[in-house]
Amino acid sequence: MITILLHRLLQSFLLPPLNSLIIILLGAFFFKPQKRIGKIIILLGCFSLYIQSTPYFAYQLNRVIAPATIKPSSLKHVQAIVLLGGGVNNNANEYSVNAISSPDTFVRIRYAAYLAKKNPDLPIFVSGGAIDTKDSEASLMKKALIDEFDVENQIYLEPDSKTTSENAKYTSRLLQQYGISRVVLVTSASHMQRAKALFEKSGINVIAAPTGFYSLGYSSLPVLWFIPSALALSTTSAVLHEIYGYLYDIVL
Incomplete structure (x- = not known):
């Protein structure tokens, strides 16, 4: 619990x-x-707060790490669907x-259910512990x-992981017990690159099935793309969190 607290405090300073x-x-x-120096630094801080709050910046930043949507033909050779939690x-x-x-997790659940209905023979492995x-x-x-989407696929639980790194480590271990080495991974678009890399690091071949793509909206009123919003700021924070996490978990 102390580790989680320190992790979240560090996040707050970086995001x-x-x-x-x-x-x-x-x-x-x-x-x-x-x-003069103080004024310049204050202006830089104000500008960074503004730019991180704009839908356009959030959208472009998300595009940097969000992979393409899955092709239906990619599911022909996978052995299971893996669904990662995004909070409760x-x-x-x-x-x-x-x-x-x-809400973020529910978006992932809905897409996993969509894929499961099209592939009823694939088992589903759901990963995420209690915090x-x-x-x-x-x-x-x-x-x-089961209750909200009437999914009939076999579902296996990995209920102990508390981080994406643990999602990959514990779920990969469970998959390997069932002789599974190639999966379709369902998680948020901004989370996918890091999650995919961690699963592959644990010996699992991954087909990415991202969901929850950030949309600019207001295509007829693009001026609103540059008006700060709480949703844009939240999206920027989520994407930066994934970029920092990728650097820490994969690059370093």
């Missing part, structure tokens, strides 16, 4: 909006002794349960696949 606020505070620190919502009192899958809840992500995803 918006705190990364920009730190620059602004640094400029304020220099403002009195070095007014532990404030779901309206459902009278401890927790439900987060802030009693129920693992894997168990919640399995429940959603």
Whole structure:
């Protein structure tokens, strides 16, 4: 738990909006002794906050790491579908349960169900442990696949992983126990490059099936692409998180 806390604190400093606020505070620190330098640093911080909040920047940044959609013919030779969790919502009192899958996870579940319906013979391996809840992500995803999408494929759980690295390590171990070495991997588009690389590092051949692509929208009003929004800032944060994670998990 301490490791997770430290991980999230470090994330906060590297991701918006705190990364920009730190620059602004640094400029304020220099403002009195070095007014010109302080002013420049403050302006840089403000600009970085603005640019990271625009839909256009979020979209272009997402395009850098988001792979292409899967081709149906790619599924002919895979042995299983692997679905990765993307968080839970532990404030779901309206459902009278401890927790439900987060919106990001639900997008992944829906696409996995779509692929499963087209490939009913493929087993599904769902991966994700419990961090802030009693129920693992894997168990919640399995429940959603069965109860909400009527998926009839065989479903296996990997309920212990708490990071993408552990998703790959523990799920690969489980896959290999069943003699499975080639899978179609379902996760968010911005998450795919890192997840795919980690699974391949663990000895699994991966066909990427990304979902949850960020859309600019407002094609008839492109001026709105440059108006800051909370969704764009959240998307920028998510993509930067994946870029940093890829550098840490794969490159370093």
